[in-house]
Amino acid sequence: MSSSPENLTVKVEFSGGLELLFSNKRTHTITLPAHTPSTSTTPTTIRDLVIYLCDELMRDPRRDLFVLDGTVRPGILVLINDADWELEGEDAYEVKNGDSILFVSTLHGG
Amino acid sequence: MSSSPENLTVKVEFSGGLELLFSNKRTHTITLPAHTPSTSTTPTTIRDLVIYLCDELMRDPRRDLFVLDGTVRPGILVLINDADWELEGEDAYEVKNGDSILFVSTLHGG
Amino acid sequence: SPPNRWPLSQDEYKRYGRQLIMPEIGLQGQLRLKNASVLIIGAGGLGCPAAAYLVGAGVGTLGLVDEDVVEHSNLHRQILHSTARVGMSKVDSALVSLQSLNPNVNLVPHHGRLTPETAISTVQPYDIVLDCTDTPASRYLISDTCVLLGKPLVSASALRIDGQLMVLNNPPRSAGDPTGGPCYRCIFPKPPPPESVVTCGDGGILGPVVGTMGVLQALEAIKVLTRASTSENEQPVTEPPTLLIFSAYANPMFRSIRLRARKPKCAACSAHATVTPEALNSGSLDYVQFCGMIDPVNLL
Amino acid sequence: SPPNRWPLSQDEYKRYGRQLIMPEIGLQGQLRLKNASVLIIGAGGLGCPAAAYLVGAGVGTLGLVDEDVVEHSNLHRQILHSTARVGMSKVDSALVSLQSLNPNVNLVPHHGRLTPETAISTVQPYDIVLDCTDTPASRYLISDTCVLLGKPLVSASALRIDGQLMVLNNPPRSAGDPTGGPCYRCIFPKPPPPESVVTCGDGGILGPVVGTMGVLQALEAIKVLTRASTSENEQPVTEPPTLLIFSAYANPMFRSIRLRARKPKCAACSAHATVTPEALNSGSLDYVQFCGMIDPVNLL
Numbered sequence: 001m002s003s004s005p006e007n008l009t010v011k012v013e014f015s016g017g018l019e020l021l022f023s024n025k026r027t028h029t030i031t032l033p034a035h036t037p038s039t040s041t042t043p044t045t046i047r048d049l050v051i052y053l054c055d056e057l058m059r060d061p062r063r064d065l066f067v068l069d070g071t072v073r074p075g076i077l078v079l080i081n082d083a084d085w086e087l088e089g090e091d092a093y094e095v096k097n098g099d100s101i102l103f104v105s106t107l108h109g110g
Numbered sequence: 111m112s113s114s115p116e117n118l119t120v121k122v123e124f125s126g127g128l129e130l131l132f133s134n135k136r137t138h139t140i141t142l143p144a145h146t147p148s149t150s151t152t153p154t155t156i157r158d159l160v161i162y163l164c165d166e167l168m169r170d171p172r173r174d175l176f177v178l179d180g181t182v183r184p185g186i187l188v189l190i191n192d193a194d195w196e197l198e199g200e201d202a203y204e205v206k207n208g209d210s211i212l213f214v215s216t217l218h219g220g
Numbered sequence: 221s222p223p224n225r226w227p228l229s230q231d232e233y234k235r236y237g238r239q240l241i242m243p244e245i246g247l248q249g250q251l252r253l254k255n256a257s258v259l260i261i262g263a264g265g266l267g268c269p270a271a272a273y274l275v276g277a278g279v280g281t282l283g284l285v286d287e288d289v290v291e292h293s294n295l296h297r298q299i300l301h302s303t304a305r306v307g308m309s310k311v312d313s314a315l316v317s318l319q320s321l322n323p324n325v326n327l328v329p330h331h332g333r334l335t336p337e338t339a340i341s342t343v344q345p346y347d348i349v350l351d352c353t354d355t356p357a358s359r360y361l362i363s364d365t366c367v368l369l370g371k372p373l374v375s376a377s378a379l380r381i382d383g384q385l386m387v388l389n390n391p392p393r394s395a396g397d398p399t400g401g402p403c404y405r406c407i408f409p410k411p412p413p414p415e416s417v418v419t420c421g422d423g424g425i426l427g428p429v430v431g432t433m434g435v436l437q438a439l440e441a442i443k444v445l446t447r448a449s450t451s452e453n454e455q456p457v458t459e460p461p462t463l464l465i466f467s468a469y470a471n472p473m474f475r476s477i478r479l480r481a482r483k484p485k486c487a488a489c490s491a492h493a494t495v496t497p498e499a500l501n502s503g504s505l506d507y508v509q510f511c512g513m514i515d516p517v518n519l520l
Numbered sequence: 521s522p523p524n525r526w527p528l529s530q531d532e533y534k535r536y537g538r539q540l541i542m543p544e545i546g547l548q549g550q551l552r553l554k555n556a557s558v559l560i561i562g563a564g565g566l567g568c569p570a571a572a573y574l575v576g577a578g579v580g581t582l583g584l585v586d587e588d589v590v591e592h593s594n595l596h597r598q599i600l601h602s603t604a605r606v607g608m609s610k611v612d613s614a615l616v617s618l619q620s621l622n623p624n625v626n627l628v629p630h631h632g633r634l635t636p637e638t639a640i641s642t643v644q645p646y647d648i649v650l651d652c653t654d655t656p657a658s659r660y661l662i663s664d665t666c667v668l669l670g671k672p673l674v675s676a677s678a679l680r681i682d683g684q685l686m687v688l689n690n691p692p693r694s695a696g697d698p699t700g701g702p703c704y705r706c707i708f709p710k711p712p713p714p715e716s717v718v719t720c721g722d723g724g725i726l727g728p729v730v731g732t733m734g735v736l737q738a739l740e741a742i743k744v745l746t747r748a749s750t751s752e753n754e755q756p757v758t759e760p761p762t763l764l765i766f767s768a769y770a771n772p773m774f775r776s777i778r779l780r781a782r783k784p785k786c787a788a789c790s791a792h793a794t795v796t797p798e799a800l801n802s803g804s805l806d807y808v809q810f811c812g813m814i815d816p817v818n819l820l
């Protein structure tokens with residue numbers, strides 16, 4: 001697929017306290033390879049994005065507050081363009097250029 | 111401009127009680143000519159849209175609760191794609207296909 | 221009962237006049253509120269404003285569950301309590317304020333915490349439940365109970381500068397019916413790791429943040445209780461399931477997220493449900509262990 | 521005053537602990553609140569919840585302006601009042617509840633309505649104003665006064681199932697400074713035709729709708745009062761002007777709209793302003809006539 005762009009630019013947002021793991025910044029603009037591995041023709045999925053975020057963006061060492069068993073930990077909702085990722089194929093969803101991905105930690109306080 | 115579409119389709123929304131003038135429906139999808147008059151090459155503006163709404167969509171006879179002196183009456187904010195119309199040129203703004211236009215009546219109750 | 225010529229008293233017409241005259245409520249809606257019973261679990265930062273607006277609106281019966289007593293550190297956000305009532309049970313303290321706001325409402329105190337053994341008998345008499353608690357264990361217990369009993373659930377939570385709101389099990393169809401609304405387990409099948417759970421005591425909470433979520437819980441309950449059927453036999457129209465997320469310092473402050481439908485393998489609301497009334501009553505479902513908490517479950 | 525080793529009392533640390541520990545407030549923010557004075561104009565559906573959460577949060581001084589007495593028809597939404605206090609002035613009734621919530625706050629009653637003659641002297645001592653009134657005339661008067669005195673203004677309104685919220689004159693720079701925030705006249709240069717103005721009495725109001733807007737007014741006031749300067753000499757960063765619109769039965773319920781900057785020809789906040797302290801004090805600005813009202817101006 002030589003016509004597809006080399007990179008994707010996506011908006012990544014964190015809410016419900018997850019922003020504390022990412023330099024206390026709620027909104028990030030991320031550029032990442034359109035294929036994973038980048039030399040392959042396999043489209044980059046949310047699963048790949050999550051690993052990318054852990055490796056490249058997370059400053060906090062407590063990785064298991066974000067990822068568990070290779071995917072987003074229980075208690076985090078993932079919203080793709082303002083819709084629950086379960087409506088979009090969960091972590092197999094192929095990331096598109098310009099997507100907005102929101103990670104929300106469920107809250108329990110009252 | 112023979113290449114421009116004959117018609118525009120826009121989303122029109124009413125809030126703050128204005129929906130009561132439009133069959134108590136908040137959201138309308140409107141198709142109107144891209145030029146006003148339709149045989150001209152003059153692009154349709156918000157001013158033209160407002161007259162179109164009065165003529166074609168409004169069922170309530172109290173036209174002056176929406177329009178005064180040829181434009182939207184005082185106390186109504188017009189939002190073009192979620193921004194104050196003053197940022198976009200007010201009623202001279204040229205309507206684009208797919209635009210979302212929101213009319214909000216200011217409230218005074220407390 | 222046969223329709224009365226004047227189904228409300230003159231005092232009630234005066235008191236509820238401002239909401240009665242709106243087409244969204246009307247006399248029918250006011251009578252639905254008057255005939256409705258609401259259970260609020262937790263008399264803290266969410267439960268206080270939720271109870272105030274539901275009692276103001278004239279629900280017939282309001283039950284309140286809490287095991288705690290009022291502390292000084294509650295008062296910046298728990299607006300039904302008062303400095304003089306520090307040390308009193310939160311349920312009793314809240315009832316003092318609610319009674320003085322609207323003596324027409326039948327107020328029912330439930331002292332103590334909701335447990336698997338007491339949940340079904342406590343929730344059974346009510347038409348709708350508001351989850352105003354503050355631990356994962358209580359949230360799963362309340363959701364399971366609402367699914368088992370067919371009650372809609374208005375669930376909110378808040379921490380620091382963030383809040384969340386969902387209307388669950390709405391409409392409250394039987395387990396296995398895919399047209400029912402999702403439950404808490406549909407959205408969160410597995411509990412969060414305990415080390416990721418932050419309480420308001422540890423993380424802090426801004427008063428108007430939790431206050432906003434509590435007032436919106438009252439609103440959602442009023443919407444569910446007053447919604448009209450288009451005909452006698454038809455089901456009322458319900459909104460698609462939505463998560464409202466609120467963040468006080470973000471722009472925009474509010475976002476609405478479309479949620480999934482019921483999960484076909486949900487442990488509570490699917491045809492394959494393993495959460496049963498027997499399991500709940502017998503105490504064989506250990507929510508505290510399920511959620512891996514070390515501390516006892518505290519309702520706030 | 522020189523910094524104390526313990527700038528708050530032990531009771532204050534306990535009472536405000538849950539908000540103190542958040543980075544958005546902190547000890548500095550709590551001290552800013554303690555040193556702040558807030559004027560709430562209108563002790564009705566907006567003013568009641570706004571006052572409750574500001575008093576809970578520990579502002580130093582809270583003033584309350586209203587001319588009305590409590591009526592039965594207020595109680596479904598005006599949660600600081602009570603059935604036993606029907607007939608009492610709203611200001612006195614609200615102060616009873618606020619005093620019992622937090623005795624540390626200096627509460628200042630202002631009986632009677634704000635008029636052009638009294639506006640400047642009433643507003644002068646306060647740091648920020650909340651417009652919780654319910655007529656166009658009062659909204660223009662309050663905005664003009666805030667511009668003349670350089671006070672930020674948190675303005676909200678509600679009717680039926682809709683609510684609106686704006687933070688105006690923020691930052692509150694002098695008239696003619698285009699970097700100041702827009703005022704009410706910038707957004708609405710001309711008043712609405714009187715026949716288009718619907719009151720809560722005529723149109724109705726759902727309690728939690730106006731309640732939500734009032735709680736959000738308290739939140740915006742806290743945000744303005746506690747915001748930190750990045751350095752001693754720098755201006756604090758302010759949000760771009762936004763209108764929050766709320767509609768209880770819409771999906772999404774909340775929308776945020778970007779507003780214009782100050783209007784270069786604004787009658788109040790531009791270099792060409794015609795609204796002056798002298799004009800206001802002399803009574804030559806007739807807001808009731810400007811808005812074309814027939815009835816007297818009532819603050820709700």
Ligand SMILES: [Zn+2]
Pocket residue numbers: 402403404405406407482483486487488489490
């Ligand atoms: Zn389920």
Ligand SMILES: [Zn+2]
Pocket residue numbers: 702703704705706707782783786787788789790
């Ligand atoms: Zn201005």
